[in-house]
Amino acid sequence: MLGNHGQTLREAQQWENAERFTLAAHRAAPDTPSHLSNLSMIHLLRGNYADGWREHEARWDGSKELAGKRPVLEGPAWRGESLAGKTLLLWGEQGMGDLLQFCRYVPLLAERVHREGGRLAWNSFPQMGALLGRSLAQHADEFTLGGGVEQLPKFDYEVSLLSLPLLFDTREETIPSTVPYLQADPLAVDAWRHRLVGEKRLKVGLVWTGSHGHQRNPYRRVGLERYVDAFRELDNVAFYSLQPGAAAEVAAARTAGLDIADHTAEFKTFDDTAAYLGALDLVVTVCTSVAHLSGAIGQRTWVLLDVNPHWVWLLDRTDSPWYPSASLYRQPQFAQWEPVFDKLTRDLAALADSRT
Known part of the structure; x- marks a missing residue:
């Protein structure tokens, strides 16, 4: 009930009360991932990136669109471990808008991976191939498009594109906002x-x-x-x-x-x-x-x-x-x-x- 009321308040643009009720729902049922996922959407909308990015990781269990749909990859998710001598697989998720928004993190990620002595393999959507290839693929050691899980490059760790703001502890003032970061032909x-x-x-x-x-x-x-x-x-x-x-x-x-x-x-x-x-x-x-x-x-x-x-x-x-x-x-x-x-x-x- 608390969670449903929180969502109703969000639709009514009563942001503070929506946050309050959704947070209460999460605290009352901390094992219900939809409450945490809903809370992340409210926090991100209100600019609370400190909490929002962390809560956003619940999307794979709590979001109506994504629950149960995270690809099963043969390797652990990267949580910031050392990448010395390792290959990190970066992969895209959700829609084209999400890819367009968050591919800006590729140069930052590549710099960190290479500084630590690792390799970056990036797999993305075929519809974006030429645009990403021209604009950003040079930062990765390997750039591939589409294919099934079995066709992915070999890797030691994997990370989703939309998890990068959390890993880089992004706040409004640290968003990689320089444009253009994509270059048309x-x-x-x-x-x-x-x-x-x-x-x-x-x-x-x-x-x-x-x-x-x-x-x-x-x-x-x-x-x-x-x-x-x-x-x-x-x-x-x-x-x-x-x-x-x-x-x-x-x-x-x-x-x-x-x-x-x-x-x-x-x-x-x-x-x-x-x-x-x-x-x-x-x-x-x-x-x-x-x-x-x-x-x-x-x-x-x-x-x-x-x-x-x-x-x-x-x-x-x-x-x-x-x-x-x-x-x-x-x-x-x-x-x-x-x-x-x-x-x-x-x-x-x-x-x-x-x-x-």
Whole structure:
């Protein structure tokens, strides 16, 4: 009951009481991992990284999405033991946004591994292969993509990418926040710039929904129709869809008066998307992997957030310690996107006018 009430309070944005009841639930039933996992989400959202990272390790037993799904690897998890003469396997978990956010730790990890006389083997998602290979793979001694557990490189210890903030005792002031830490293909960026060179208006990419299967997408999505209503009178802005598989929506938006182009059929990998983003002036997006990709390459990024956001965006601020080039536009109350779009439209018009 305490845990359920804590979650209800979290949905109601009563953060202090949500934390209090969830902590009470954990203390009353310390062997119930869901309480600790839920507590980690509240602490991370509120910027309490000292407790949040440690509690976040309960995700493999306590999270609805991850419970029981941790890969069974033939080797112990690394908890900071000496790596002299050892190989450490780094592997990715969860979604593309998580990989994009936390791959920034690879240079830090590699420096520590090599300082101790060890080797770093990194296995990651195939969809990110070219982008990670260009940007970060040089820090690892071995870089592989995909495959089953039996195809992983030989190793002595293993660690998940999302456990690195704990191992590095990350606080807000020590987040590796230098951008870009991912580099789009410069030739591909130049090719897109050449294709778009005739457009002199402010070039703005739009994302209006995350994955339809994500449990929080109904709250995060804004729908292309809101962009149409807000932006179709902006004469100094050219819009570009960043939403794959949305050709019918884009066609309807054009009919409704929004000047929006769609090249997403040419995007096969995240590397393709990164190059396209690099040719734009601004990305406007809901909370989805594009927000992380755009932030990671240092693109100017405006992120639209519902009132109960993913923990990475914290609370009550318009900037992000994770992505210096990002600005955050938050709902003031549940389901209220109108104030968000009022400010967004004003800021977009001002930015476009400043370039003329």
